[in-house]
Amino acid sequence: MELPYFLKSLAGSFMKNDILSVDIGFTNTKVVHARKKSPGLLRVMNYGIEQTPQGCIKNGIICDLDGIAENLKKAVEGSGINEKNVKIVISAGSNIVSKVLFVPTGDGRHIEEKIRSAITGQIPVDIFAQKLFYRVIDDPDCARDGLSKVLVTIVPNSVIDNYMKLMRLLNFNPVAIEIPFSSVARFFNKGAMIAGHSGKYYTGSMLKIDRGATAVIDLGSETTNLSVLNNGALEFNRIVLAGGRNLDDIISRKLDVRRELARMYKEMHGIPEQWHTGDEIERVVGESVRDYLGEILRNVKRSLSFYVERCGGQTVERVFFIGGGSGLKGLCSFAQEVLGVKVYTVDMIEFKNLEFESNLNTDKIRFLINALGIAM
Ligand SMILES: Nc1ncnc2c1ncn2[C@@H]1O[C@H](COP(=O)(O)OP(=O)(O)OP(=O)(O)O)[C@@H](O)[C@H]1O
Numbered sequence: 001m002e003l004p005y006f007l008k009s010l011a012g013s014f015m016k017n018d019i020l021s022v023d024i025g026f027t028n029t030k031v032v033h034a035r036k037k038s039p040g041l042l043r044v045m046n047y048g049i050e051q052t053p054q055g056c057i058k059n060g061i062i063c064d065l066d067g068i069a070e071n072l073k074k075a076v077e078g079s080g081i082n083e084k085n086v087k088i089v090i091s092a093g094s095n096i097v098s099k100v101l102f103v104p105t106g107d108g109r110h111i112e113e114k115i116r117s118a119i120t121g122q123i124p125v126d127i128f129a130q131k132l133f134y135r136v137i138d139d140p141d142c143a144r145d146g147l148s149k150v151l152v153t154i155v156p157n158s159v160i161d162n163y164m165k166l167m168r169l170l171n172f173n174p175v176a177i178e179i180p181f182s183s184v185a186r187f188f189n190k191g192a193m194i195a196g197h198s199g200k201y202y203t204g205s206m207l208k209i210d211r212g213a214t215a216v217i218d219l220g221s222e223t224t225n226l227s228v229l230n231n232g233a234l235e236f237n238r239i240v241l242a243g244g245r246n247l248d249d250i251i252s253r254k255l256d257v258r259r260e261l262a263r264m265y266k267e268m269h270g271i272p273e274q275w276h277t278g279d280e281i282e283r284v285v286g287e288s289v290r291d292y293l294g295e296i297l298r299n300v301k302r303s304l305s306f307y308v309e310r311c312g313g314q315t316v317e318r319v320f321f322i323g324g325g326s327g328l329k330g331l332c333s334f335a336q337e338v339l340g341v342k343v344y345t346v347d348m349i350e351f352k353n354l355e356f357e358s359n360l361n362t363d364k365i366r367f368l369i370n371a372l373g374i375a376m
């Protein structure tokens with residue numbers, strides 16, 4: 001959502017090509033100072049990842065604004081960033097609802113009015129207290145029936161107001177507030193490539209990700225977000241209210257250790273290919289991850305079938321994992337086994353559109369995709 005009412009006061013700053021992108025997650029707050037070098041090239045000047053203080057975000061909603069503001073200031077200043085023009089990604093949780101709707105194309109009303117009236121009755125919310133983020137999806141079959149296919153995400157005005165208050169508290173210039181699915185779509189649509197494969201064999205050519213249907217799964221700590229892109233454009237999304245932190249709790253209970261230690265064991269072992277006889281920790285971690293993540297992935301698989309069968313979508317050809325949880329050892333082969341399609345993580349991608357200052361470590365890029373996408 002671009003913020004037109006700020007455009008006047010920001011006319012001067014828009015001439016600059018620098019932006020501070022912010023993604024406040026349940027566990028980690030990510031800040032990126034990015035510079036648009038040209039329409040097709042973004043340079044990361046600096047970035048920071050700071051732990052989000054416990055209790056400040058619940059279910060995607062900021063419940064301690066001062067705590068979040070203080071921590072965000074720390075993340076920005078601690079990474080030596082001095083940029084005031086800010087784009088922010090909305091933290092997803094049960095506060096955000098997305099739907100694919102079919103609305104009559106030619107009845108003279110504005111599309112937003114049609115969406116509001118189509119949603120009323122389908123979702124139990126006061127539709128006039130919500131901000132709509134929507135995209136009309138190109139679909140010749142719908143057009144023939146006089147319908148427009150629309151992907152809409154509704155976000156309560158109170159959530160947007162909270163981000164605006166946060167910006168004011170820190171004297172930032174808000175440039176845009178965006179839903180995470182849109183920033184993911186922008187990131188993958190802007191020239192990311194994977195090495196081409198034919199069957200098992202590497203063909204040496206590069207495959208552009210903006211061709212065919214691609215699913216992107218953001219493995220966060222409280223949520224798992226699914227975005228489906230068709231030819232690079234966002235067509236479907238879903239939030240599963242489960243993530244890495246729940247897994248830490250399960251491992252912590254089974255091993256009777258602190259959650260923090262359970263998290264370390266999870267990150268150390270992931271999903272081992274083979275158990276080492278007698279290594280009880282490895283076995284418990286491996287089984288817990290297989291059970292819990294397996295359930296999340298089966299849930300995602302059902303959503304992908306729903307997208308094809310009920311929303312007229314395309315069969316997904318490849319899946320990308322992003323987010324902190326995508327660093328899990330053994331993730332690709334396990335996810336491929338459950339989902340039945342080729343699986344990638346972001347460290348397997350060649351970026352034509354992105355470069356980092358030479359002193360920056362790019363190992364943590366999986367955490368930064370939402371923040372990078374919104375800057376593109
Ligand atoms: N190597 C790893 N193996 C497994 N899990 C990992 C690894 N590295 C990080 N994680 C997990 O990633 C999660 C944090 O990722 P991320 O920063 O993307 O979440 P978040 O954005 O704060 O959460 P949310 O999106 O749900 O608000 C934690 O649960 C952490 O345990």
Ligand SMILES: [Mg+2]
Pocket residue numbers: 025026218220221323
């Ligand atoms: Mg996140």
